[in-house]
Amino acid sequence: MRLTLRIWRQRGPEEPGALSVYEIEDISPEMSFLEMLDTLNERLILRGEEPVAFDHDCREGICGACGMVINGQAHGPERTTTCQLHMRHFRDGDTIDVEPWRAAAFPVVKDLVVDRSAFDRIIGSGGFVSAPTGSAPEAHATPVPKPVADTAFEHAECIGCGACVAACPNGSAMLFTSAKVTHLNVLPQGQPERESRVLDMVGTMDAEGFGGCTNTGECAVACPKGIPLQSISTMNREFLRASLKNGGRGAR
Amino acid sequence: MNTYTDYATGAPIADTKAPEGPIEGRWDRRRFEAKLVNPANRRKYTVIVVGTGLAGGAAGATLAEQGYHVVQFCYQDSPRRAHSIAAQGGINAAKNYRNDGDSIRRLFYDTVKGGDFRAREANVHRLAQVSVEIIDQCVAQGVPFAREYGGLLDTRSFGGVQVSRTFYARGQTGQQLLLGAYQALSRQIAAGNVEMHARTEMLDLIVVGGRARGIVARDLITGQVSTHFADAVVLASGGYGNVFYLSTNAKNSNATAIWRAHRRGAWFANPCFTQIHPTCIPRSGDHQSKLTLMSESLRNDGRIWVPKAKGDTRPPAEIPEDERDYYLERIYPAFGNLVPRDIASRAAKNVCDEGRGVGPGGQGVYLDFADAIGRMGRAAVEEKYGNLFEMYQLITAENPYEVPMRIYPAIHYTMGGLWVDYDLQTTVPGLFAIGEANFSDHGANRLGASALMQGLADGYFVLPATINDYLARHPHDEVDPEHPAVTEALMSVTDRLRRLLENDGDRTPDSFHRELGELLWDECGMARTETGLRKALERIPALREEFWRRIKVPGRGTELNQSLEKANRVVDYLELAELMCLDALHRAESCGGHFREESQTADGEAARDDEAFSYAAAWEFHGTGRAPELHREDLAFEYVHPTQRSYA
Numbered sequence: 001m002r003l004t005l006r007i008w009r010q011r012g013p014e015e016p017g018a019l020s021v022y023e024i025e026d027i028s029p030e031m032s033f034l035e036m037l038d039t040l041n042e043r044l045i046l047r048g049e050e051p052v053a054f055d056h057d058c059r060e061g062i063c064g065a066c067g068m069v070i071n072g073q074a075h076g077p078e079r080t081t082t083c084q085l086h087m088r089h090f091r092d093g094d095t096i097d098v099e100p101w102r103a104a105a106f107p108v109v110k111d112l113v114v115d116r117s118a119f120d121r122i123i124g125s126g127g128f129v130s131a132p133t134g135s136a137p138e139a140h141a142t143p144v145p146k147p148v149a150d151t152a153f154e155h156a157e158c159i160g161c162g163a164c165v166a167a168c169p170n171g172s173a174m175l176f177t178s179a180k181v182t183h184l185n186v187l188p189q190g191q192p193e194r195e196s197r198v199l200d201m202v203g204t205m206d207a208e209g210f211g212g213c214t215n216t217g218e219c220a221v222a223c224p225k226g227i228p229l230q231s232i233s234t235m236n237r238e239f240l241r242a243s244l245k246n247g248g249r250g251a252r
Numbered sequence: 253m254n255t256y257t258d259y260a261t262g263a264p265i266a267d268t269k270a271p272e273g274p275i276e277g278r279w280d281r282r283r284f285e286a287k288l289v290n291p292a293n294r295r296k297y298t299v300i301v302v303g304t305g306l307a308g309g310a311a312g313a314t315l316a317e318q319g320y321h322v323v324q325f326c327y328q329d330s331p332r333r334a335h336s337i338a339a340q341g342g343i344n345a346a347k348n349y350r351n352d353g354d355s356i357r358r359l360f361y362d363t364v365k366g367g368d369f370r371a372r373e374a375n376v377h378r379l380a381q382v383s384v385e386i387i388d389q390c391v392a393q394g395v396p397f398a399r400e401y402g403g404l405l406d407t408r409s410f411g412g413v414q415v416s417r418t419f420y421a422r423g424q425t426g427q428q429l430l431l432g433a434y435q436a437l438s439r440q441i442a443a444g445n446v447e448m449h450a451r452t453e454m455l456d457l458i459v460v461g462g463r464a465r466g467i468v469a470r471d472l473i474t475g476q477v478s479t480h481f482a483d484a485v486v487l488a489s490g491g492y493g494n495v496f497y498l499s500t501n502a503k504n505s506n507a508t509a510i511w512r513a514h515r516r517g518a519w520f521a522n523p524c525f526t527q528i529h530p531t532c533i534p535r536s537g538d539h540q541s542k543l544t545l546m547s548e549s550l551r552n553d554g555r556i557w558v559p560k561a562k563g564d565t566r567p568p569a570e571i572p573e574d575e576r577d578y579y580l581e582r583i584y585p586a587f588g589n590l591v592p593r594d595i596a597s598r599a600a601k602n603v604c605d606e607g608r609g610v611g612p613g614g615q616g617v618y619l620d621f622a623d624a625i626g627r628m629g630r631a632a633v634e635e636k637y638g639n640l641f642e643m644y645q646l647i648t649a650e651n652p653y654e655v656p657m658r659i660y661p662a663i664h665y666t667m668g669g670l671w672v673d674y675d676l677q678t679t680v681p682g683l684f685a686i687g688e689a690n691f692s693d694h695g696a697n698r699l700g701a702s703a704l705m706q707g708l709a710d711g712y713f714v715l716p717a718t719i720n721d722y723l724a725r726h727p728h729d730e731v732d733p734e735h736p737a738v739t740e741a742l743m744s745v746t747d748r749l750r751r752l753l754e755n756d757g758d759r760t761p762d763s764f765h766r767e768l769g770e771l772l773w774d775e776c777g778m779a780r781t782e783t784g785l786r787k788a789l790e791r792i793p794a795l796r797e798e799f800w801r802r803i804k805v806p807g808r809g810t811e812l813n814q815s816l817e818k819a820n821r822v823v824d825y826l827e828l829a830e831l832m833c834l835d836a837l838h839r840a841e842s843c844g845g846h847f848r849e850e851s852q853t854a855d856g857e858a859a860r861d862d863e864a865f866s867y868a869a870a871w872e873f874h875g876t877g878r879a880p881e882l883h884r885e886d887l888a889f890e891y892v893h894p895t896q897r898s899y900a
Contacts, residue, residue, distance in 0.1 A: 001535070011811070012811065019329060028536075028537055030536040030537055030539075031537075031539050032542065032647075035539045035540070037538060038539070038541055038762070040761055041815075042762060042763075044806075045760045045804060045806050045815060046758070046760065046804075048806070049806070050806050050807050051806065051807075051814065051815060053814055055329060057328060057333055057335070057502040057503055057504050057505075058333075058335060058337065058338045058502045058503075059502070059541065059542045060338050060544050060545075060643070060734060061643065061646070062337050062338050062424065062427055063328070063333040063335070063337050063338065063502060064330075064332070064333060065329065065333050066327060074437050075541035076843055078646075080646055084643070084646045085646065086646070086647070086649070088649060094488075109473060109812060110473075110811065110812045113812065115329070116329060116330065117329070117330065117450065119330065120331070120332070120438060120441075120448075120450075121442070123332075123434070123435060123438045124439065124441050124442030125442060126437040127393045127435055127438065128393070128394075128436060128438060128439045129339065129392065129393050129435070130439065131389070131392035131393050131436075132314075132317040132436075133310070133313070133314040133317060133389060133436075133712045133713070133716065134389075134713075135392065136385070136388040136389045136391065136392035137388065137392065138349070138350070138388055139387045139388045139405060140404055140405065142391075143399075143402065143403025143404055144399055144403050145399075145401075145403050146399050146401050146403065147398065149396055149397070149398070149403075150401040151395035152394070152396040153398075153421060153428075156396050156421075156428060156431065157424065157427075158480040159427075160330065160333075162333055183394065183396065184394050187394050187396070189391070189392055189393070189394045191392055227350050236873070249342055
């Protein structure tokens with residue numbers, strides 16, 4: 001395949017960026033999108049140009065490191081992570097736009113690499129069960145009904161890639177935050193911190209500069225793991241419930 | 253250019269610190285005899301942890317909970333992305349919830365046997381003991397394991413065993429366990445007990461006065477190289493499978509932390525013990541950047557076959573039942589498709605070498621679910637393996653509900669690693685290695701669902717107990733930042749980076765990495781010969797010399813520079829690969845994952861040589877291009893008596 005790539009190049013957070021155009025030939029439809037970029041980078045290095053920086057690691061769709069906006073869509077045209085997108089979904093001669101996640105809370109580091117550490121701070125503010133090592137009771141002491149366990153699992157699948165934020169016109173992190181709130185708040189193990197968890201995580205999410213939710217649903221469409229949109233309404237309910245019960249105060 | 257194929261033999265390892273006495277009581281005894289640090293004094297101690305996977309994440313969180321000041325590093329942008337996240341199948345534990353005859357003793361037995369009698373008994377028994385606590389701990393954290401309708405935990409069986417002791421969370425067990433550890437770690441970061449440095453890579457170890465006292469690390473965003481000091485250093489940086497270029501490891505997983513530690517005095521044990529996983533998606537072309545594993549759990553219900561005839565290119569549906577060879581079921585009727593990984597991998601290679609392989613280049617075998625779908629129904633298969641089928645389809649554009657999967661073996665895990673004693677301490681006092689970074693528990697072959705068990709055992713329970721003893725014996729004192737050893741470590745890192753950037757060459761880091769990887773796969777992969785290994789030992793130093801002549805790294809050192817990161821890792825692979833080949837050459841037996849062609853039985857099965865090789869080989873570094881020194885740790889089997897493994 002022969003492609004025209006228009007890739008966002010930006011040296012650093014404070015420097016201006018722009019789309020650079022690259023013509024690339026001999027791309028196999030069996031390549032993943034990232035292997036196509038590897039091929040471009042190998043050629044750029046040999047030409048004495050700087051390769052395109054992008055985050056990636058497992059290349060199996062589970063670590064959540066990769067992510068770019070491809071032709072205006074987070075992770076591109078298929079519902080998957082960028083590493084699992086293959087070139088057979090494009091046509092010979094296509095022009096492809098490649099940009100980083102765009103969100104106020106995800107500043108660009110370089111080229112297609114952004115800073116998503118705000119997600120870690122949201123988790124640190126309440127996305128856990130306080131169970132220090134050694135304190136656990138026997139695993140079968142608390143049965144968890146299968147439907148509850150399945151709901152928890154479905155929300156725990158989030159890989160923290162940030163596609164939901166990138167897809168949202170408001171740059172909101174509601175889907176990411178609600179996935180963790182729902183995972184832990186439905187489980188019996190999550191009950192003691194149920195209220196403080198949602199209040200603190202939502203508070204941190206707002207403080208980190210993520211936008212509000214206006215129910216456009218773009219987040220759930222872009223999510224490569226299929227986190228359901230209902231998780232946002234679950235979090236809203238949890239938040240309201242906790243606010244009434246705690247007078248709006250979290251643990252911290 | 254120096255090459256070596258010989259080595260000196262040094263003093264054997266006399267003391268592993270494993271306590272004496274009945275094996276059931278050894279861990280208790282060690283914990284009781286270990287000195288403790290008063291809770292009020294713990295905050296005076298700083299412990300560096302490198303890596304945030306299952307071992308590192310669990311250790312960082314647990315040490316911080318105990319009151320130590322933890323400074324932790326990962327190269328990823330978030331600790332949640334460590335490659336443990338990609339483990340699919342499950343985690344073993346001797347809970348015996350199935351009442352199917354499982355016990356700590358049996359898990360111990362299976363693991364020693366599965367490792368082909370090349371692991372230390374005392375460590376493996378401890379692992380089996382601790383396995384039970386791991387499940388409790390993870391459930392308490394909210395890890396959403398698979399459950400049955402009664403609300404209790406579900407289990408499944410895995411290769412190499414005859415009980416159902418593997419706990420799982422669909423095909424994402426590693427992800428869920430890692431998120432549990434990550435969340436516990438995040439809680440400690442937010443509480444100020446862990447100082448987390450993400451996007452920061454360890455590039456050297458600082459040894460002062462004979463003790464590990466810190467690391468040199470590079471901030472991958474600013475390029476700044478800095479020193480960090482501590483009372484003890486814990487390496488949880490994973491395995492070195494990426495030395496092969498194509499492996500199931502994450503692209504950035506690397507051997508630099510353990511190799512730099514090796515150069516600073518930590519002995520490296522059994523480097524040639526690498527695991528080839530039987531169920532990976534075959535490569536599709538030269539552009540292939542990594543290989544993707546399909547969980548071994550698929551072998552529970554999938555049947556592996558190839559055509560009986562050579563060169564049969566008919567589509568699988570057109571090959572009638574009596575022209576198919578279900579070769580694992582035929583050769584190993586008792587275990588069938590559930591034979592251990594090494595046996596399944598070698599059998600796949602054999603049928604492909606015979607010309608009966610399927611798919612592009614004949615490098616693949618079928619893994620067929622037609623019978624399972626017929627027996628259980630499509631919905632049940634989907635419930636069990638849905639995400640794996642989806643992943644396979646995404647990559648290959650083939651629907652495994654309709655056509656059989658194609659699989660082929662790939663490098664997946666490294667049993668070798670830094671040599672550690674019973675306390676998980678390396679030969680550098682104050683330097684500990686946990687998880688895949690050490691060599692300890694899996695011998696020459698790891699059983700499925702045992703890596704997660706070992707990572708979490710080391711991180712949650714073993715290291716946090718044993719490190720106390722070391723710290724209690726070494727009261728805190730400050731490291732002089734001007735100490736010559738500190739300056740030397742810092743300079744060696746910056747010099748090397750400068751050399752890489754300044755070289756005006758014409759080959760990319762990846763081109764060298766690929767070439768090295770292919771050489772290793774051919775000569776130091778599943779099947780090895782003396783001739784091939786000698787050839788590799790000739791070739792690697794030449795490649796290393798060429799690397800320094802022709803390497804080209806664009807950009808600057810003072811910014812995010814992924815080419816520089818790669819090149820710097822390849823430097824270490826070029827030394828590690830040589831040690832792997834030497835270790836493989838010296839171990840002239842077939843054992844675990846490795847088939848040494850000169851060492852086989854009359855009917856072509858692997859022949860282990862207990863007389864000559866019942867030891868762990870720990871190598872001491874003596875300089876690049878210089879022969880290392882071998883120290884043997886003799887293995888005594890008091891409880892599980894070595895037999896030639898039989899899965900027939």
